[in-house]
Amino acid sequence: MSSDHHNRPLSDVELRVKALESLLTEKNLISQDTVDSLIDTYENKIGPRNGAAVVAKAWSDPNYKKRLLENGSEAIAELGFSGVQGEDMVVVENTDGVHNVVVCTLCSCYPWPTLGLPPVWYKAAPYRARVVRDPRGVLEEFGLTVSDDTEVRVWDSNAELRYLVLPERPEGTDGMSEAELADLVTRDSMIGVGVAKSPA
Amino acid sequence: MNGIHDLGGLDGLGPINPEENEPIFHDDWERRMFGVMIACFAGGNYNVDEFRHGIERMGAPAYLNTTYYEHWLASLERVLVENGKITAEELAAKKAALEKEYS
Numbered sequence: 274m275s276s277d278h279h280n281r282p283l284s285d286v287e288l289r290v291k292a293l294e295s296l297l298t299e300k301n302l303i304s305q306d307t308v309d310s311l312i313d314t315y316e317n318k319i320g321p322r323n324g325a326a327v328v329a330k331a332w333s334d335p336n337y338k339k340r341l342l343e344n345g346s347e348a349i350a351e352l353g354f355s356g357v358q359g360e361d362m363v364v365v366e367n368t369d370g371v372h373n374v375v376v377c378t379l380c381s382c383y384p385w386p387t388l389g390l391p392p393v394w395y396k397a398a399p400y401r402a403r404v405v406r407d408p409r410g411v412l413e414e415f416g417l418t419v420s421d422d423t424e425v426r427v428w429d430s431n432a433e434l435r436y437l438v439l440p441e442r443p444e445g446t447d448g449m450s451e452a453e454l455a456d457l458v459t460r461d462s463m464i465g466v467g468v469a470k471s472p473a
Numbered sequence: 474m475n476g477i478h479d480l481g482g483l484d485g486l487g488p489i490n491p492e493e494n495e496p497i498f499h500d501d502w503e504r505r506m507f508g509v510m511i512a513c514f515a516g517g518n519y520n521v522d523e524f525r526h527g528i529e530r531m532g533a534p535a536y537l538n539t540t541y542y543e544h545w546l547a548s549l550e551r552v553l554v555e556n557g558k559i560t561a562e563e564l565a566a567k568k569a570a571l572e573k574e575y576s
Contacts, residue, residue: 283575289546290502292568294509296559302516308508315507316497357511378481380525381541390507393499394491396541402483414489429481432521466491 320389323354324437325458327387328469329451331364332442342366345437349387359386359435365428366439367465372419373426374412374465375436376404382430384437388460395464405429415466438465445472477533506542510549519552527552 283291297303327349331338341348345362349355362384365373377383381396394400404411408425412418419425428436440462446454449472461467480486498504514524527548528536535547553559 281575283571284502286543286546287502288568288571288575289550290506290509291571292564293546293549293553294505295571296563296567297509297513297553300559302518302558303509303512307512307515308505311511312504312508316504320497376481379478380528390497392491392495393541394489397489398480398483398537399486399489402480402486403489405481406484411489415491432525 315385315390319386321387321458321460321463322455323352323389324384324387324460324463325455326352326451327354327364327437328439328458328463329454331439332446332454333451338439341439349437354386356386358382359384361434362387362437363428363434364437364439365426367441367468369441370422371424371426372412372465373428373436373438374404374408375428375430375438376401377430378402378405379429379431382432382435384435387437388463392460412466415461417467438463440465440469443469443471476529477531477536478529503542506545510545513549513553518558519549519556523552523556524548 294303294308298305327341330352331341337348337351340351341364345364346355346360348364349359349362365375367373377395378401381391383391383395400411405427408427409419412425430436440458442454443457446457453472457470457472459467459470462469498507510524513519514521519527525548528544530551531539531544531547536544539547550561550564554561554564
């Protein structure tokens with residue numbers, strides 16, 4: 274064999290994935306086109322910019338914000354974001370006295386339509402184990418100090434229900450457009466391990 | 474069922490170490506694993522509970538010592554066989570052939 278993809282031996286895990294994909298394709302249980310298109314969608318099209326648009330609209334439109342907090346799934350779907358791993362959404366609002374943070378202790382449940390695929394730390398054992406026991410300590414690890422007089426609420430997602438944090442609107446953003454506001458909304462602020470950026 | 478996946482409150486797992494500007498996938502096999510799992514799920518070859526149960530039965534050392542997409546791989550290898558979609562022998566033969574091809 275001499276074709277150009279044979280330049281190095283594959284690791285065990287690479288071989289197992291390739292074997293699985295190849296066998297499933299041969300049996301017509303999956304198609305390469307579908308696999309490629311799913312990868313492209315989640316790598317290039319769906320991500321935290323979706324959630325940022327939701328947050329910016331909620332900051333700009335009190336009626337939208339009310340709908341969002343009452344029925345997250347429906348209000349998010351108004352902007353065209355719905356589907357796998359976002360079927361039932363609850364939006365929790367950060368205020369002066371309350372800071373919310375989201376985890377999935379059992380697995381890695383995360384609102385894909387609004388945030389895309391989760392970062393490694395969200396899926397890994399240390400965050401999942403510790404944020405429910407020592408949330409303030411974990412937030413410090415992300416560089417976020419929550420004052421003692423602010424209540425910290427930790428929300429444990431599951432396969433049926435996922436949470437999105439509505440961060441507080443930063444000071445000094447009066448009159449900004451939704452697009453400008455959306456640029457201030459970070460992924461971490463919608464998980465609750467950060468806050469929205471301040472305008473430059 | 475209780476098991477190692479039920480991590481809430483467990484001590485001693487170390488720092489969180491968030492990665493700056495993390496890519497969506499860290500390696501091409503992760504990219505393929507993601508696409509294969511979702512395509513196969515969409516095709517009705519298992520449901521989400523079967524998939525998660527496949528991960529939850531990995532055993533504590535394997536669960537803690539492997540990465541997220543390795544959990545997916547372990548679950549699919551088990552659940553697709555249990556559901557009669559593939560056999561372990563077919564999978565092993567395919568892997569052996571690829572190993573030879575890529576050596």
